[in-house]
Amino acid sequence: MDFTAFRETISPAAVAANWTEAASNRVPYLGQTLFPAKKKAGLDLAWIKGNKGVPVSLKPSTFDAKATFRDRIGVQKVETEMPFFREGYKLKEKDRQEILRAVDTNDPYVREVIARVFDDAQNLIEGALVVPERMIMQLLFPVGGEVGISIKANGVDYTYEYDANDVWKGTNYFPLTGNALWTAIATADPFSDIQTAKDAVAAKGGVTSYAIMNSTTFRLLRGITAVKTRFLTANGMAAGYLSDADIANVLKDTCGLAGVIVYDKQYANENKVVSKFVPDGYVSLIPDGALGNTWRGTTPEEADLLGKAVADVAIVENGIAITQETTVNPVNVNTYASEIVLPSFERMDEVAVLKVTA
Numbered sequence: 001m002d003f004t005a006f007r008e009t010i011s012p013a014a015v016a017a018n019w020t021e022a023a024s025n026r027v028p029y030l031g032q033t034l035f036p037a038k039k040k041a042g043l044d045l046a047w048i049k050g051n052k053g054v055p056v057s058l059k060p061s062t063f064d065a066k067a068t069f070r071d072r073i074g075v076q077k078v079e080t081e082m083p084f085f086r087e088g089y090k091l092k093e094k095d096r097q098e099i100l101r102a103v104d105t106n107d108p109y110v111r112e113v114i115a116r117v118f119d120d121a122q123n124l125i126e127g128a129l130v131v132p133e134r135m136i137m138q139l140l141f142p143v144g145g146e147v148g149i150s151i152k153a154n155g156v157d158y159t160y161e162y163d164a165n166d167v168w169k170g171t172n173y174f175p176l177t178g179n180a181l182w183t184a185i186a187t188a189d190p191f192s193d194i195q196t197a198k199d200a201v202a203a204k205g206g207v208t209s210y211a212i213m214n215s216t217t218f219r220l221l222r223g224i225t226a227v228k229t230r231f232l233t234a235n236g237m238a239a240g241y242l243s244d245a246d247i248a249n250v251l252k253d254t255c256g257l258a259g260v261i262v263y264d265k266q267y268a269n270e271n272k273v274v275s276k277f278v279p280d281g282y283v284s285l286i287p288d289g290a291l292g293n294t295w296r297g298t299t300p301e302e303a304d305l306l307g308k309a310v311a312d313v314a315i316v317e318n319g320i321a322i323t324q325e326t327t328v329n330p331v332n333v334n335t336y337a338s339e340i341v342l343p344s345f346e347r348m349d350e351v352a353v354l355k356v357t358a
Contacts (some may be wrong), residue, residue, distance in 0.1 A: 012314035012322040012335075015121040019316050022122075029129065030212075030263050031136030032276075033345045034286070035294045037318045045295055074176035080342070082297050082305045083158040083201065085131055088323075088336035089120040096331065102351065117335075120323060124337035128320045130267045132294045132341050136279040139345050140284045140291075142353060145173035149342075153270035162345055171200055175355040182220040183354040187270070189226050190356075194255045197285050197352035206350030209258040209288040214278040217356065218262050221247045230254055258288065281357030291347045296320075297340030 008014065014329050125331030135149045142148065146165040155311060163169055174197055179187035198208040203302075221227050231242060231250050242250075248260040263278050307315045311325040323336045 008119045010121075010324075012121075012312050013322050015118065015322055015335075016300055016314035016316045017182055018118060018334075019122060020123055023317075029133040029262070029265065029329045031133040031140075031343075032129075032294070034140075035132070035291055035292045036295060038293045039296050039298075039318050041356060042297050043084075043340060044207075045082050045296055045342055045347060046081070047293075068163070073148050076083060080160060081343040082295065082340050084299070084340050086336055087124060087340035088334055089124065089125065090246070091117065091328050091333035091335070093332065096333070104112050113170065121335055121337075124335070125316060125320060125322070126341045128337050128341075129317065130244065131339065132343060133265075134276060135341075136343050137156065137292070139343065139348075140286070140351065140353075141279050141282045142169075142173070143279060143282075145169040145175065145353070145355075147345075147348065160342070162348065168348060171204075172197075172349065172350065172352045173355070174200075177225075177358075181358055182217075182224060183358070185223045187223045190221060190224060190251070191226065191230065191254045191355055192229050193356070194251075194257075194283075194285065197354055198255070199286075201285065204349050206287055206347075208285045208350075210261055211255075211257055211259075212261045212263055212278065212284045212286065212287050213282065214276055214280060215262055215264050216280045216282060218244070218247065218260075219277075220356070227251075270301040281355060283354040283356060285352045285354070287350045289345060290345050291351065294341065294343050299338045301336070301338050 030319060036245075049180050055159075059066065082130070111342050131151075134151070138149050139147060142163075145166075147161075147168055149158065149160040149162075150305045157314050176182070176193060178184070179190070180193065182190060194208075194211065207351050231246060234250060234253065236276065243297065244262070251257060251260050262350045265277050267277065299319070299321045301311070301321035301323045302315055302319070305311045305323060311323050313321055313323045317319055319341070320337060322340045323338065324332050325336075326332070327334065
């Protein structure tokens with residue numbers, strides 16, 4: 001294998017093909033299923049946020065009279081500019097010398113080098129997928145009830161408010177206090193808490209189907225007296241220790257939910273600090289189906305470099321650009337991943353959130 005053939009082996013097209021094959025067996029992030037991907041040109045994003053509301057009876061009228069006109073309920077157009085992300089790896093001159101040695105001698109080491117370069121590119125794509133998942137989970141689990149997105153790093157501040165006037169916070173966010181906290185095992189009543197949130201969503205014409213939380217929050221239910229009592233009532237027998245399935249079934253049956261989703265995926269932020277996508281002590285109650293969309297814009301690499309001789313570009317995941325270039329002095333092969341991405345949240349009013357710990 002000469003160096004030209006090696007470059008073809010690690011090209012963006014090869015990386016994209018390898019990623020597509022691997023992704024077919026990969027379990028998608030939860031946010032990818034709730035906010036399916038869509039593509040648009042440019043940076044501007046406009047979406048319609050609306051409160052469907054309960055049906056309102058028609059007003060009485062008389063024959064030959066003009067119709068009266070009603071106001072549309074809670075329709076708001078949200079416009080913003082989508083954020084841009086880019087990061088890369090270098091294949092340095094020393095790395096290139098090692099590759100040349102391996103290629104010239106047909107050393108099996110070349111396979112390790114190829115694998116390492118592929119791993120670099122795969123890590124960049126994985127990092128690009130973390131961004132929208134992180135955004136979506138910030139929307140579904142708004143700390144303090146402030147619905148929005150905040151990513152601050154590398155001298156850049158991307159902050160987006162989705163509930164600027166705290167309208168959603170006033171009706172759909174339920175911070176528990178005192179004896180109602182799920183840590184107060186003798187007095188907490190998770191069934192009542194969930195029903196209160198469901199009623200708030202129903203008042204806006206929505207239907208709650210699923211409860212999402214992480215394992216730390218889910219395990220709190222195991223010790224709550226009301227949950228144990230309900231299990232005894234429903235099954236006719238006491239249980240010294242409730243299994244995860246027992247807890248989920250009691251919650252589903254009592255609260256009329258289609259399912260309980262325990263989501264424990266984690267990511268490392270820009271400072272390499274490992275964080276949970278779903279924070280401890282929060283429960284998000286959502287309807288069935290898509291809640292919004294994950295919008296991807298056209299990156300500069302896709303718009304200006306795709307198909308050009310100056311760099312090699314391939315597109316994965318409906319808009320993540322993988323770009324490879326060679327610099328002359330020093331002689332480096334640089335591989336970048338870039339994306340423009342932001343979720344819209346059209347069904348925000350059909351989502352309610354409980355804060356169940358202090």
